[in-house]
Amino acid sequence: MSKHPSHRTRFSDSSYYDEVCIYCGAHDEVPGGWGRLAKPCPEARDQHEISQDLHDLVKAHFNEPVLTDFQVGRIIGYSQDAMDCYMMIRYPNPTKVIHHTMVGGYYFLDRLKGQNLVISTQGEEWDDYFRIDNMLELNGCPKEKEFLLEIDNWNYIVYNNTVRG
Numbered sequence: 345m346s347k348h349p350s351h352r353t354r355f356s357d358s359s360y361y362d363e364v365c366i367y368c369g370a371h372d373e374v375p376g377g378w379g380r381l382a383k384p385c386p387e388a389r390d391q392h393e394i395s396q397d398l399h400d401l402v403k404a405h406f407n408e409p410v411l412t413d414f415q416v417g418r419i420i421g422y423s424q425d426a427m428d429c430y431m432m433i434r435y436p437n438p439t440k441v442i443h444h445t446m447v448g449g450y451y452f453l454d455r456l457k458g459q460n461l462v463i464s465t466q467g468e469e470w471d472d473y474f475r476i477d478n479m480l481e482l483n484g485c486p487k488e489k490e491f492l493l494e495i496d497n498w499n500y501i502v503y504n505n506t507v508r509g
């Protein structure tokens with residue numbers, strides 16, 4: 345007998361049980377084993393359920409610079425867990441990836457296109473968007489080839505502010 349993987353448990357400080365499911369409230373028994381946690385979770389969510397609107401929004405800004413918490417990074421993907429939806433952002437100096445909550449605290453920078461535009465002697469168009477993009481390129485945040493996607497609804501992982509490579 346073991347815990348059924350469809351439950352999403354957190355640890356508890358109750359003296360009667362150690363783990364309780366955040367969906368259905370089932371818990372193990374101390375002593376006595378897994379109790380109702382051994383059976384499939386009646387409130388389990390679809391593993392592949394994805395917040396399509398948020399995903400599409402992030403994808404529309406793929407590889408763009410984004411401002412968060414007074415720092416500029418590059419949007420490289422979308423992730424989701426049981427708790428929240430996130431924009432995956434790579435930051436420079438030192439290079440790190442943060443899963444930033446979609447709830448707020450981020451500013452897309454595509455509106456800077458065309459601002460302070462000059463044409464270089466080689467005929468290249470340099471605007472403020474290009475300058476920030478270029479700054480990221482030069483500091484360890486090149487554009488990604490593919491949009492990253494991490495949907496991990498079975499595992500209770502809070503990505504927010506977690507450094508993952």
Ligand SMILES: [Zn+2]
Nearest residue numbers: 351365368385
């Ligand atoms: Zn459950």
